Amino acid sequence: MKILENLIxxxxxxxxxxxxxxxxxxxxxxxxxxxxxxxxxxxxxDAKTKIKRCKICGMYCDSDICDVCKDKxxxxxxxxxxxxxxxxxxxxxxxxxxxxxxxxxxxSLLKNITPDKLNIPLLLTRIETENIKEIILATSSTxxxxxxxxxxxxxxxxxxxxxxxxxxxxxxxxxxYLDTLTLExxxxxxxxx
Amino acid sequence: MKILENLIxxxxxxxxxxxxxxxxxxxxxxxxxxxxxxxxxxxxxDAKTKIKRCKICGMYCDSDICDVCKDKxxxxxxxxxxxxxxxxxxxxxxxxxxxxxxxxxxxSLLKNITPDKLNIPLLLTRIETENIKEIILATSSTxxxxxxxxxxxxxxxxxxxxxxxxxxxxxxxxxxYLDTLTLExxxxxxxxx
Numbered sequence: 001m002k003i004l005e006n007l008i009x010x011x012x013x014x015x016x017x018x019x020x021x022x023x024x025x026x027x028x029x030x031x032x033x034x035x036x037x038x039x040x041x042x043x044x045x046d047a048k049t050k051i052k053r054c055k056i057c058g059m060y061c062d063s064d065i066c067d068v069c070k071d072k073x074x075x076x077x078x079x080x081x082x083x084x085x086x087x088x089x090x091x092x093x094x095x096x097x098x099x100x101x102x103x104x105x106x107x108s109l110l111k112n113i114t115p116d117k118l119n120i121p122l123l124l125t126r127i128e129t130e131n132i133k134e135i136i137l138a139t140s141s142t143x144x145x146x147x148x149x150x151x152x153x154x155x156x157x158x159x160x161x162x163x164x165x166x167x168x169x170x171x172x173x174x175x176x177y178l179d180t181l182t183l184e185x186x187x188x189x190x191x192x193x
Numbered sequence: 194m195k196i197l198e199n200l201i202x203x204x205x206x207x208x209x210x211x212x213x214x215x216x217x218x219x220x221x222x223x224x225x226x227x228x229x230x231x232x233x234x235x236x237x238x239d240a241k242t243k244i245k246r247c248k249i250c251g252m253y254c255d256s257d258i259c260d261v262c263k264d265k266x267x268x269x270x271x272x273x274x275x276x277x278x279x280x281x282x283x284x285x286x287x288x289x290x291x292x293x294x295x296x297x298x299x300x301s302l303l304k305n306i307t308p309d310k311l312n313i314p315l316l317l318t319r320i321e322t323e324n325i326k327e328i329i330l331a332t333s334s335t336x337x338x339x340x341x342x343x344x345x346x347x348x349x350x351x352x353x354x355x356x357x358x359x360x361x362x363x364x365x366x367x368x369x370y371l372d373t374l375t376l377e378x379x380x381x382x383x384x385x386x
Binding site: 001002003004006007009010013014015016017021023024025026027028029030032034036037038039040041042043044045046047048049050051060061062084085086 | 194195196197199200202203206207208209210214216217218219220221222223225227229230231232233234235236237238239240241242243244253254255277278279
């Protein structure tokens with residue numbers, strides 16, 4: 001059935017959805033309510049057409065300027081630099097004191113993402129116009145995240161104070177299950193108590 | 194963002210998609226092409242509105258009668274009874290000799306699915322009108338699948354020859370990793386070679 005195959009293909013294009021899962025999801029759509037499927041289709045269109053990027057920080061939002069950038073109570077001379085909106089939202093759950101800047105990706109040699117594909121010029125403009133004193137690099141501790149942090153710290157270190165999220169033990173972690181790299185970082189970054 | 198939350202909720206209603214995955218998928222939609230998202234929405238609507246059930250066997254298809262039921266070369270006095278279209282398609286990959294009957298579910302005490310919710314009356318009609326000699330019960334070897342097979346074999350055994358798919362070792366399986374129930378079935382069902 002071509003119609004079902006089309007739907008399977010649509011699901012398959014989503015990241016992390018393999019052919020088997022795509023097939024399972026497509027069949028499950030057939031078993032669901034008409035109303036739900038209509039809503040699903042509408043939600044897809046709405047999300048894609050109505051959600052844009054904040055003109056200041058680059059986060060996904062449903063207006064020109066996001067709520068975080070509008071918030072007057074945030075620290076105004078510090079920016080947390082993240083790779084994606086999702087990362088900023090994860091940090092929001094921990095603290096709502098800072099403002100953000102979304103790079104929209106990481107530098108990646110494997111995926112051929114060079115620095116010019118990231119939002120860096122806008123970041124430089126903001127540092128100047130908003131008189132930013134500190135940039136907190138909050139990219140992931142993956143290879144690409146580290147590469148991006150290294151690159152940014154190189155081009156920013158003469159302009160502004162550049163810091164990086166601390167490495168160490170995740171809270172609630174069992175020492176015996178941690179990888180050696182994390183342990184090494186936790187030892188070399190040890191603090192006086 | 195309400196719009197994004199709506200999309201996350203839509204993804205979450207799909208079976209096997211938890212809140213974290215739904216969030217990941219919804220964000221990924223924002224990063225995909227406009228064209229793809231439009232197509233995805235259209236494919237959802239098309240699948241739901243254009244795919245119906247074959248009037249003879251109950252399989253999902255895009256016409257009134259499915260290709261299998263139209264096929265004159267299949268064995269005509271035997272029906273393979275399955276729980277879902279997907280199961281029938283799985284069997285099709287192994288053999289294209291038989292015709293099917295889709296129950297549209299399994300009897301399940303936990304999910305409160307009683308026999309009257311399955312397509313059983315239509316099966317009984319077919320057995321009579323098509324003069325069926327053998328019913329091959331091909332429900333899954335799960336609790337619900339077994340319950341369904343047991344129920345059907347009880348109501349059919351006086352009308353027709355009832356058989357069940359064989360239990361035993363899956364091909365290519367390592368004996369040491371098999372569960373005891375499968376091994377027990379494989380031993381009690383052993384064949385002369």
